[in-house]
Amino acid sequence: MLLELRDATKRYGDMVVIPKLSLSVEEGDFIGVIGPNGAGKSTMFGLISGSTRCDGGSVFLDGMDVTALDAAQRCRAGVGRTFQIPQPFEGMTAYENALVAATFGRSGNGSAAQALAVDAIERCGLAPVADKLAGTLTLLQRKRLELARAIATQPRLLLLDEVAGGLTDGEMQQLLQLIVTIHQSGVTILWIEHLVHALVSAADRLVVLASGAVICDGDPGSVMGDQTVRDTYLGSDIGEEVGHAAH
Numbered sequence: 001m002l003l004e005l006r007d008a009t010k011r012y013g014d015m016v017v018i019p020k021l022s023l024s025v026e027e028g029d030f031i032g033v034i035g036p037n038g039a040g041k042s043t044m045f046g047l048i049s050g051s052t053r054c055d056g057g058s059v060f061l062d063g064m065d066v067t068a069l070d071a072a073q074r075c076r077a078g079v080g081r082t083f084q085i086p087q088p089f090e091g092m093t094a095y096e097n098a099l100v101a102a103t104f105g106r107s108g109n110g111s112a113a114q115a116l117a118v119d120a121i122e123r124c125g126l127a128p129v130a131d132k133l134a135g136t137l138t139l140l141q142r143k144r145l146e147l148a149r150a151i152a153t154q155p156r157l158l159l160l161d162e163v164a165g166g167l168t169d170g171e172m173q174q175l176l177q178l179i180v181t182i183h184q185s186g187v188t189i190l191w192i193e194h195l196v197h198a199l200v201s202a203a204d205r206l207v208v209l210a211s212g213a214v215i216c217d218g219d220p221g222s223v224m225g226d227q228t229v230r231d232t233y234l235g236s237d238i239g240e241e242v243g244h245a246a247h
């Protein structure tokens, strides 16, 4: 088991956003995470990556209890993540952004970090703009840089938070191909995305969150056909998409 949440809980004041969530992820999994707005998906990523502290329960990474570790320590332990809104250092080049990530990652410093940064930039198709300031990149390039920064840390587990939002269909296909390649290189993936069809085409497991709880977990086909899932999405923007993905 690469990742295990055991009764992980998060509260904001009196509001329990995630009540005792349990989830197991095997090494090599490619898991899509869906759920209505406010379901707690990003909060769950925070609990896994350490940017949000658990108010109860625990997080295990490869059998080790990492609940008390902060985000930087979990990054070094092999958890990489992208953010919904790309957060590069705008005044640094694409390469320098990847270099910072590599330096704080699992095995980087000095020439090892430089090699990791170059590799991440190349794998993410950013070599032609490696020396451009991150603040001048297009949306697709910024999304790619978000991925490059994450893989430069050499994650074993990669958390993708809506990396495809705002892209055209063609750009989305390019990004999807890149993510599939990253998975094939041995990285375990958890991917939150509202574009359900993209997840269904790539993931081998879908997890549906609602009100901080897993309401369905299984292969994409059966999850999309599940009545509880359909009822959860009824009347929402992506309800129709869930219906289509089930066929």
Ligand SMILES: Nc1ncnc2c1ncn2[C@@H]1O[C@H](COP(=O)(O)OP(=O)(O)OP(=O)(O)O)[C@@H](O)[C@H]1O
Residues within 6 Å of the ligand: 012, 017, 035, 036, 037, 038, 039, 040, 041, 042, 043, 044
């Ligand atoms: N820092 C915070 N303080 C108070 N409430 C918060 C905080 N962060 C998140 N929440 C609340 O927690 C709930 C879950 O939010 P979260 O962002 O995890 O949902 P989500 O499933 O990722 O939503 P979306 O699909 O809209 O991104 C929401 O009701 C949100 O308003």
